[in-house]
Amino acid sequence: MAKFLAQLIVAGAQVVGRAFARAVKQEIEASQQAAQRLNNTRTRSERVANQKLGLSLEEAKQILNVSKLTREEIEERYQSLFKANEKTSLYLQSKVVRAKERLDHELMAESQKKSQNPKEDISSGNAT
Structure with a gap:
């Protein structure tokens, strides 16, 4: 009986150990992916906005299902959702x-x- 109990405890410890190791590995991978996404942002201001608001620009566009950044489209999708x-x-x-x-x-x-930068439009020939 003691031998059976010892085998049960060892088997249980192995299962818990493997599960813990797998969870740690997944957490490390998720952390690395998050760091990579953060480094892929184009500008410092975009990184600050992502951290401050908790969403990247692409995620926000996907949530509201907008392709262009127009106030009307954003407001319409926001109200309906x-x-x-x-x-x-x-x-x-x-x-x-x-x-x-x-x-x-x-x-x-x-x-x-x-x-x-209103002069950039004039100097580049985009003025009407």
Whole structure:
């Protein structure tokens, strides 16, 4: 009986050990992938926005299913998704809100960039 109990304990420890090792390995891989995604961002301001708002620009576009960054399209998709998830999922609703915040942040950054560099449009021949 003692031999059987010892074998059971050893087998259980092996199973738990393998599961723990697998979980650690998966966590390391996920961490490396997250670091790689963070390093793939184009600019420092984009990295800061990703960290601040918790979503990358691409993730936000996927959540709201928008291809172009226009206020009208973003607002339309936001309203429809927010209302669709109003009674079913607070989590999805919060993701929709975060995606809209991220896209709004990007639109604001673009408009600030354009207002800071109006001479570039004139000098490049894009003026009308």
